Amino acid sequence: MIELLVQAEPLFIDVLKILAILIPLLVCVAFLPLAERKILAYIQGRIGPNRVGPFGFFQPLADALKLLVKELILPAASNKVLFSIAPIVTLAPALAAWAVIPFDEGIVLADVNAGLLYLFAMTSLGVYGMLIAGWSSNSKYAFFGAMRGAAQTVSYEIAMGFALVGVVMSADSLNLTTMVMKQSGGIWHWYVVPMLPLFVVYFISAVAETNRTPFDIAECEAEIVAGYHVEYSGIAFALFFLAEYANIMLVSAIAVLLFWGGWLSPFQGIPLLEQTFSWVPGFCWFFAKTAFFVFVFIWMRGTFPRYRYDQLMRLGWKVLIPVTIVWIVLIGFAIELHLPPWYV
Amino acid sequence: MIQKVKMWAKSFTLFELFKGLGITWRNMWRKKITVQYPEEETPVSFRFRGVLALRRYPNGEERCIACKLCEAVCPALAITIESEPRADGTRRTTRYDIDAFKCINCGFCEEACPVDSIVTVPESHYHMEERGENIMTKEKLLAIGDMFEEKIAKAKKLDSEYR
Ligand code: SF4
Ligand code: SF4
Numbered sequence: 001m002i003e004l005l006v007q008a009e010p011l012f013i014d015v016l017k018i019l020a021i022l023i024p025l026l027v028c029v030a031f032l033p034l035a036e037r038k039i040l041a042y043i044q045g046r047i048g049p050n051r052v053g054p055f056g057f058f059q060p061l062a063d064a065l066k067l068l069v070k071e072l073i074l075p076a077a078s079n080k081v082l083f084s085i086a087p088i089v090t091l092a093p094a095l096a097a098w099a100v101i102p103f104d105e106g107i108v109l110a111d112v113n114a115g116l117l118y119l120f121a122m123t124s125l126g127v128y129g130m131l132i133a134g135w136s137s138n139s140k141y142a143f144f145g146a147m148r149g150a151a152q153t154v155s156y157e158i159a160m161g162f163a164l165v166g167v168v169m170s171a172d173s174l175n176l177t178t179m180v181m182k183q184s185g186g187i188w189h190w191y192v193v194p195m196l197p198l199f200v201v202y203f204i205s206a207v208a209e210t211n212r213t214p215f216d217i218a219e220c221e222a223e224i225v226a227g228y229h230v231e232y233s234g235i236a237f238a239l240f241f242l243a244e245y246a247n248i249m250l251v252s253a254i255a256v257l258l259f260w261g262g263w264l265s266p267f268q269g270i271p272l273l274e275q276t277f278s279w280v281p282g283f284c285w286f287f288a289k290t291a292f293f294v295f296v297f298i299w300m301r302g303t304f305p306r307y308r309y310d311q312l313m314r315l316g317w318k319v320l321i322p323v324t325i326v327w328i329v330l331i332g333f334a335i336e337l338h339l340p341p342w343y344v
Numbered sequence: 345m346i347q348k349v350k351m352w353a354k355s356f357t358l359f360e361l362f363k364g365l366g367i368t369w370r371n372m373w374r375k376k377i378t379v380q381y382p383e384e385e386t387p388v389s390f391r392f393r394g395v396l397a398l399r400r401y402p403n404g405e406e407r408c409i410a411c412k413l414c415e416a417v418c419p420a421l422a423i424t425i426e427s428e429p430r431a432d433g434t435r436r437t438t439r440y441d442i443d444a445f446k447c448i449n450c451g452f453c454e455e456a457c458p459v460d461s462i463v464t465v466p467e468s469h470y471h472m473e474e475r476g477e478n479i480m481t482k483e484k485l486l487a488i489g490d491m492f493e494e495k496i497a498k499a500k501k502l503d504s505e506y507r
């Protein structure tokens with residue numbers, strides 16, 4: 001019995017680690033819709049949910065309970081197998097991607113060499129869930145939504161990939177921890193300074209990737225009801241929701257890691273402030289920065305109207321991709337010339 | 345040319361997007377306008393046309409004289425009246441039904457009534473629970489009138505200024 005436990009111990013510890021990431025993550029994901037509803041309400045001059053618990057704090061629990069007890073409807077004309085796996089295919093990559101995210105120096109589940117590549121693969125996999133959901137529902141609105149979503153994700157992935165190439169070139173590595181460590185030495189060392197256009201492109205593509213306003217033409221309540229998940233009900237629908245919010249947090253975390261110095265303190269290298277804030281653990285900075293970008297996501301949703309489909313394609317192909325290519329070339333020169341302080 | 349450069353500069357610095365974000369940011373700190381309904385309510389005009397009621401004179405005599413003007417004017421044909429002479433010789437209704445489902449709360453009956461008998465009360469908190477309750481009989485309308493007499497009198501007084 002004891003031998004069995006010892007043998008299984010590495011696995012056991014891994015499972016514990018996974019839980020230590022997943023549980024806080026899912027809690028955040030569960031409360032993000034509440035935050036979103038509150039922020040949107042505040043932008044619109046309303047109060048937002050405030051009936052369930054103080055400040056509506058238990059609203060997510062009430063929502064989850066409601067969705068759990070609701071009937072799961074399998075449309076008669078749908079492809080049952082695909083219809084059932086689609087929510088899982090959407091959610092799983094959004095959660096799996098967190099395996100390579102370093103929360104602090106050395107606090108990472110899997111410190112893989114090609115971490116960025118893995119992240120990129122995982123965020124791209126999400127679109128399959130959307131496609132499968134839309135196709136298997138056998139409903140024209142769902143199908144429209146899936147088609148739009150797929151086309152949009154594919155086009156914006158290119159811009160996003162190019163934006164990340166800039167970071168890879170600068171850091172000379174695909175490992176996320178290395179990338180962050182290369183940015184240490186002060187706020188002016190962060191990659192956002194030399195690569196602001198790439199960051200903007202990355203952020204725009206990230207909004208498009210996660211199908212959020214102003215790029216939410218895959219959902220588009222006004223035109224195609226709710227897009228690819230229109231036929232889903234109950235907890236299956238909730239899974240799509242969870243995936244959306246997990247993805248928002250994920251892309252925000254990636255933005256922080258690649259451009260905003262990850263867990264590095266913004267006061268690094270500033271004589272007095274650095275000592276004052278040295279007690280703040282790294283992952284706090286990481287969370288604070290990530291939370292800020294998540295907030296920006298919601299803020300943008302409350303501000304911008306939805307893009308028209310052709311405008312969206314034009315922006316992706318004719319603006320974002322050329323901008324990234326030009327900037328990559330510039331960065332190439334900067335690296336060749338060892339432009340301080342980033343490329344010494 | 346200069347125009348074009350200006351436009352490019354504007355769109356590449358995301359000038360307008362930031363402006364929009366600024367507006368929503370300011371709105372976030374604005375005073376909230378939510379009315380927390382069951383606890384708070386928005387003010388209701390004395391001309392609000394809510395539940396229908398039949399009034400009485402202070403001595404308890406019903407006002408309605410069965411002239412049927414309200415029945416004639418009702419655009420939704422919601423009122424049904426039957427009348428007969430009462431024992432004391434006055435003309436009174438034996439049946440006065442308003443179908444609340446047909447009624448559009450237009451208030452024409454109130455305008456038409458020569459004795460201020462049928463009125464719309466500035467009261468919106470009423471509901472029906474069973475089928476058939478939508479037919480408001482004479483007894484029901486009179487009871488509602490008794491219940492809200494104070495409110496009706498006040499509304500009438502406030503309104504008289506504008507007539
Ligand atoms: S309020 Fe209008 S619709 Fe209703 S009973 Fe009177 S006249 Fe008819
Ligand atoms: S309610 Fe007024 S208008 Fe209608 S029948 Fe009676 S007196 Fe005439």
